[in-house]
Amino acid sequence: MIDSSPTKSLIQFASVTKLYGKVLGVNDINLTLPQGAFGLLGPNGAGKSTLLNLLTGQLLPTRGTVRVLGRNPRNNPELMKRIGYCPGFEGLYTSISGLNWVTFLLEMHGVGRLQARERAADCMALVGMAEGMTRPISDYSRGMRQRTKIAQAIAHDPDLLILDEPLSGLDPIGRAEMTDVLRRRVADGGSLILASHVLHEIEAVTDSFLLISGGRLLASGTAEEVHELLFDLPVEIQIRCNDPQRLSGLIMEHGLADSVSLGRSQSGDELLRVATRQTAEFSAQLPNWIARYNLRVDEMQTADDSLQTLFNSLMKIHRGEL
């Protein structure tokens, strides 16, 4: 699991709980992250936005303490100089241009007007807004607004970038371009917290992630580290073959699976889904069955290397299904 020395840590949550009246935002989160890039992954309503609001000092924890770069984020101007935040909602002034808006936000960091305008123009160009930056924001498409939001977050070159669903509303090209911008920041040593409910958006930028659901932190670390926690959990294997009923019978007969189910793939083919903890034994038996019972396996897939499997497994644990 991720851990680091508190003095050099990126963020620290110590028994942090946040309640909105009787509604639970996040529940008893203990976490210390080192400098680096992390994906904050969880379904809608999992508590991601609450966590980010606690990180940026917009919310006070009901219980526990939050530290960002070693400091309390609440009303902390020194820390705000080092943080760039892109919220999950728009909230842009529509009557002014993107360039003027980013310039103003830079000026709020104490940057002189001319320098701020120059830097804002550079950042707008960096996010692919060189052409439209002088137009009023009301004329922007959703993707352009998203790019502008990212520009204001990175304009003052923060040590820590906190992004809430930064790729939502972008077309595939925009996603690729913005992912590239974020990757380059990470490669240059910048720290990043990237919240998303879409797994591959996070995978494209970092392999370290925090999984949150129901206000609780389910897991944190790299995919490999979380895998180590899950080695005793069943691996899900999907098999497309000519006789899935026969194969499922054989698997159950030999007691090699925790569960077997039949379903259909997106293309309509019948799929056999096997959850097993005895992958070695299963792999040894399968060729024998193929030879003896004239089975034809067209495709066999363990989504084991994908974060999706981890995510699914952790969510099942959280729901008590495993």
Place this chain on the structure above:
Amino acid sequence: MTVLFATVRFELSRVMTAGRMTWWFVLAGFPIVISGLIRIFPMSDAPEEADSHLVWSVAIYMLVPCITCAMGVLLSAGPAIATELEQRSWVYLATRPNGIFWLLLGKYLVAVAWATTAAVAGLTIAVLFAGQDTIIRIWLGMAGLCVLSSMTYAAIFMLIGAIAPQRAMLFCVTWTAGVEGFISLIPAVINRMTVQYRLRTLFVDWVQPGDEIQDEPLFALSLAEGPWYVQILWLVTLTVVFLAAAQVLAHKREFTAAAESDV
């Protein structure tokens, strides 16, 4: 100071829209129209010359420093926080170094400037309808009252906006009617805490509408004692206290845009 200038410049650019400028002209036009109507349709028992100065100065005092200034800052300072929260732009500013402090201060200064300029523009033309040889005295006195009125009411409305952003306008109107309209006229100690009590005293001192008004027993009890600078000190103190309270509240409260549904 760079940040304050930037905030004021940015907020000024945001009020230079067709909609906001229309309101500015409506505000400026209000005392002009009413004064024009008074001039065009004089009272049947037209006052003597001395009374005319009293009538015009009281009318202009009510129209400009009281109504136009209060309305101006009501429209600009009252919803200052609410508009940022409603359009969800608050967080962009709150995550800047001392962002909330500069934002509120910048919005306050722009609100005062917006209301004062409208009021003084209206005053400048409205006072011409008075047709008095005391026009300059009335104008100078009223212009000073406009600055003080806008300055103090804006601070009060900023505080109300920080206390109840979603109902800011309603509470501002209620405060103005209840406290400044009613309580300030009660001849008791409580009226000394109102802005009107101080403004009224300065009005009598600076514009000198006539002895008659001070001879009225009820009105005399509604005027403060002491020189003009004491009244200004009171107004400045009230402004600083209300503004500071608004700042403290805005920093203490969790004005996050994340609704419970966003958790």
